[in-house]
Amino acid sequence: MDIKQNEIERLKALLSYNIIDTLKEEEFDKLAQLASIICETPIALISLIDDKRQWYKAKVGIEANEIPKELTFCQFTIQKDHLWVVEDVTKNDLLKDNPNVTAEDGIRFYAGLPLQSVDGYNIGTLCVADIKPKQISEKEKIALQIITEQIMILLEARKRNLQLITELREIIDHKEIESKKIIEKTSGEFKTFYESISNNNGIIEIDINGVITSTNEVIGRLLRAPANKLIGLDFYTLFALDRSHNSIEELIEKKNFLLEYQSSIAQKKWIQANFVKITDYNDTIIKIILICQDVTSRVRWQQELEKSKRISEFLNQQKDRFIANVSHEIRTPINAILGFTDVLFELEKDSLKLEYLNSIKVAGIGLLHIINDILDISKIEAGMIKIDEAPFQLEECISNAFTVLKLKAKEKGIKFLYSIDSDVYTNLIGDKHRLNQILINLLGNSIKFTANGKVELKVSLLDVVDQVCHVEFRISDTGIGISQEKLQSMFDRFSQAEVSTTRKFGGTGLGLSITKELVEIQNGKIRVESKENEGTTFVFVIPFKINQTNEKIVYVKGEVELLDLSPKKILLCEDNELNQKLILSIFKSTPYTILIANNGQEGLDLLAKNTFDLVFMDLQMPIMDGFETTKNIRENLKLQMPIIALTANALIYEKEICLKLGMNDFLTKPFTKKELFEVLNRTFTGNTIPTLPEPKEESISLTSLKEFIGEDKEQLNEIINSFQEQLEKFLSSIEGLFLEKKFQEIRLYAHKMKTSFGMFSISTEELVKIESTDDEDFVSNGITIFKPLLDQIEDILVKLKNVAL
Numbered sequence: 001m002d003i004k005q006n007e008i009e010r011l012k013a014l015l016s017y018n019i020i021d022t023l024k025e026e027e028f029d030k031l032a033q034l035a036s037i038i039c040e041t042p043i044a045l046i047s048l049i050d051d052k053r054q055w056y057k058a059k060v061g062i063e064a065n066e067i068p069k070e071l072t073f074c075q076f077t078i079q080k081d082h083l084w085v086v087e088d089v090t091k092n093d094l095l096k097d098n099p100n101v102t103a104e105d106g107i108r109f110y111a112g113l114p115l116q117s118v119d120g121y122n123i124g125t126l127c128v129a130d131i132k133p134k135q136i137s138e139k140e141k142i143a144l145q146i147i148t149e150q151i152m153i154l155l156e157a158r159k160r161n162l163q164l165i166t167e168l169r170e171i172i173d174h175k176e177i178e179s180k181k182i183i184e185k186t187s188g189e190f191k192t193f194y195e196s197i198s199n200n201n202g203i204i205e206i207d208i209n210g211v212i213t214s215t216n217e218v219i220g221r222l223l224r225a226p227a228n229k230l231i232g233l234d235f236y237t238l239f240a241l242d243r244s245h246n247s248i249e250e251l252i253e254k255k256n257f258l259l260e261y262q263s264s265i266a267q268k269k270w271i272q273a274n275f276v277k278i279t280d281y282n283d284t285i286i287k288i289i290l291i292c293q294d295v296t297s298r299v300r301w302q303q304e305l306e307k308s309k310r311i312s313e314f315l316n317q318q319k320d321r322f323i324a325n326v327s328h329e330i331r332t333p334i335n336a337i338l339g340f341t342d343v344l345f346e347l348e349k350d351s352l353k354l355e356y357l358n359s360i361k362v363a364g365i366g367l368l369h370i371i372n373d374i375l376d377i378s379k380i381e382a383g384m385i386k387i388d389e390a391p392f393q394l395e396e397c398i399s400n401a402f403t404v405l406k407l408k409a410k411e412k413g414i415k416f417l418y419s420i421d422s423d424v425y426t427n428l429i430g431d432k433h434r435l436n437q438i439l440i441n442l443l444g445n446s447i448k449f450t451a452n453g454k455v456e457l458k459v460s461l462l463d464v465v466d467q468v469c470h471v472e473f474r475i476s477d478t479g480i481g482i483s484q485e486k487l488q489s490m491f492d493r494f495s496q497a498e499v500s501t502t503r504k505f506g507g508t509g510l511g512l513s514i515t516k517e518l519v520e521i522q523n524g525k526i527r528v529e530s531k532e533n534e535g536t537t538f539v540f541v542i543p544f545k546i547n548q549t550n551e552k553i554v555y556v557k558g559e560v561e562l563l564d565l566s567p568k569k570i571l572l573c574e575d576n577e578l579n580q581k582l583i584l585s586i587f588k589s590t591p592y593t594i595l596i597a598n599n600g601q602e603g604l605d606l607l608a609k610n611t612f613d614l615v616f617m618d619l620q621m622p623i624m625d626g627f628e629t630t631k632n633i634r635e636n637l638k639l640q641m642p643i644i645a646l647t648a649n650a651l652i653y654e655k656e657i658c659l660k661l662g663m664n665d666f667l668t669k670p671f672t673k674k675e676l677f678e679v680l681n682r683t684f685t686g687n688t689i690p691t692l693p694e695p696k697e698e699s700i701s702l703t704s705l706k707e708f709i710g711e712d713k714e715q716l717n718e719i720i721n722s723f724q725e726q727l728e729k730f731l732s733s734i735e736g737l738f739l740e741k742k743f744q745e746i747r748l749y750a751h752k753m754k755t756s757f758g759m760f761s762i763s764t765e766e767l768v769k770i771e772s773t774d775d776e777d778f779v780s781n782g783i784t785i786f787k788p789l790l791d792q793i794e795d796i797l798v799k800l801k802n803v804a805l
Helices: 003-016 026-039 138-178 180-197 217-223 248-253 296-347 351-374 377-381 394-412 432-448 499-505 511-520 577-587 600-609 626-635 652-661 673-684 713-739 743-759 765-771 775-803
Strands: 043-049 053-060 066-068 084-086 109-116 122-130 202-206 212-215 257-261 269-279 285-294 390-393 415-420 427-430 454-465 468-477 525-531 535-546 555-557 568-573 592-597 614-618 643-647 665-668 694-696
Touching: 003 122, 026 043, 026 053, 026 122, 026 138, 026 296, 109 138, 122 138, 138 180, 138 217, 202 217, 212 217, 217 269, 217 285, 248 269, 248 285, 269 296, 296 351, 351 394, 390 394, 394 415, 394 432, 394 454, 427 432, 432 454, 432 468, 432 511, 432 535, 511 525, 511 535, 568 577, 568 600, 577 592, 577 713, 592 600, 600 614, 600 626, 614 626, 614 673, 626 643, 626 652, 643 652, 652 665, 665 673, 713 743, 713 775, 743 765, 743 775, 765 775
Parallel strands: 415 454, 568 592, 568 614, 614 643, 643 665
Antiparallel strands: 043 053, 043 122, 053 066, 084 109, 109 122, 202 212, 202 285, 257 269, 269 285, 390 427, 427 535, 454 468, 468 535, 525 535, 555 694
16 A cells, blocks of 8 residues: 555544544543653653644643644654654754754653554554653553553544444334334433443443453453453452442442452552442342443542642641741831830820821831731631721822832932822722732832832822722833743742842742732732833722712720729730830739749749739740740649730731630730730620720821820839840940851840830831841941941930930
């Protein structure tokens, strides 16, 4: 037969399978995955080849569904009768000039086997490929041969099923003409058989005693045993099944029952079987048909999945510990800032100072909202982020974001501008904290990647529908820009334009992903436009309700008093000296007596010698932390007084741990005096007094500590003097540590001082710089690094003398 005639016959054989352009089928997909796994290649294909193209029935590692025949490697494979392995295609004359080889990251390794029909025509291929040269072992070659045989078994079974369906239809029609009564009696068996063979890989028929009475060739190939040799064997013995726990009646009721099969020449296989009973006229079971499928690869995949799940759970535990530590370090200074700001709100009368205090309050609350939702990983991953619906001023929200970032822009010498079109509604209802977070993320990103020029925000109104306005925010910069091929992945988690970007500019690659989520959960949309080396523009649109009532948000001044004024003895387990003095000041004017323990062990010692009505328990202390201390109180000391947890961690699960250990309530830093008293009222009386709001203009002040201390000048001076002593000790110690090159101790000392600075609303920027300085910079540039902090401390000491009463 000449080549042309042979090709015609080959195409006829291919068409007889009616397989090209059919939908995906799980059995073929699994075989392609198995070939990829066995040969450890990123690409595996099961394909059919007609006169013009190579079409993929199953694929691993590529997106395309087909490729022109002249560009394929497999056009040569179908001309062979054996496995064709090309360890390095760049050295093969047939393949080295192929576009799939010459392209960047092109194919370097190829191995393919022809799919041969029962007529002897090669209708397609099974192939694997890699982007690097490699060799495959004899076992891998044998495995590929076995998979190829299994593919043809599937194709032949599929073809035979179609033929059987046709034949069955003819039989049914003929029987209907001969005898309607016979058709009615036997239609159940025919229908069951029809449904069975249309979806099966293998068929086993057994009698009511479990003896195999009939099989098909597919099951023989699946079990790698001659089909006729299976007849007469005991079904229970063949699949090592316990008859006492799996009677015929019980098996018939089961769906997708998993059988294990072990032969002398093969590894263990898992067969998924469905049992179909066939009955006579009296509804007596005369035989059972097993419809079998090979699910070995799926079972093994599930086993690997379980292993991966265990690893994932371990990594999640590590991640939660990290998040808890980060949360603690960030929320502790915010506790001081917001706590003392609330104190100053009630005491300050000067309007200018109240205005400054308001700016601190707005920034602090905004930061707290961001931390609460970003660090609370359990809430984010569970999709529990909620959007507030509250009145806010758009221009004020934008101004707050620019206030936070303008210093960074000024340090880089770039213009930092915003404009709001005159027709934009500014009195809106929505979540201003989410909007502020989005603006800070995008504006901060633009500033980071802009060396010169400007960063500009333009706000415009797109439309108004049913009192909902769609506001467009356009943030443009003149920075480094983004290449077109990287734009599509800009909002992916842990993604940055280039690896070099991370090295040069830092960052985790989470900011834009979080921003996209925040925009979309507000029913908004976001996109990015960019040209490399020219700049980038982020555009997002969010719908906001128009505030018709002109309602404004005001800070509320309210008082909460203690309900139980009987004398109480309270133990405070807290290692921070300033926090200790602050708590003492709060309770000085109450009938409550406070005893202090600097760590958990001291707390246990005091509890062994004294009777307390309540314990405040900081969770992170030296020597013995709050968790272990609480466990000792409940299990060893057998004490049942209320224990209130105090922590700067923001994770939901930590509260659950505290309650499980026997703590009664939970206060998350930062907390206010109002929140503190509410917890005590809830603990001692089960009630709280409603706060009577006293409207106050949106403003705050920079005076110190009087909400907690009241008018007690002695207590105020004591805290100021303590802070002065800390500062003077820091100055005297830092020089010695520097000369001794104990740089890690310097960093830890600076970290410890941040809490004290925060209590007095003093900027910790210089302390943060010291914390982040590495040893090499200390050695080469230590004097310059320390000078701003030393100047700041000298200035603080002078101001503290003037503040002292």
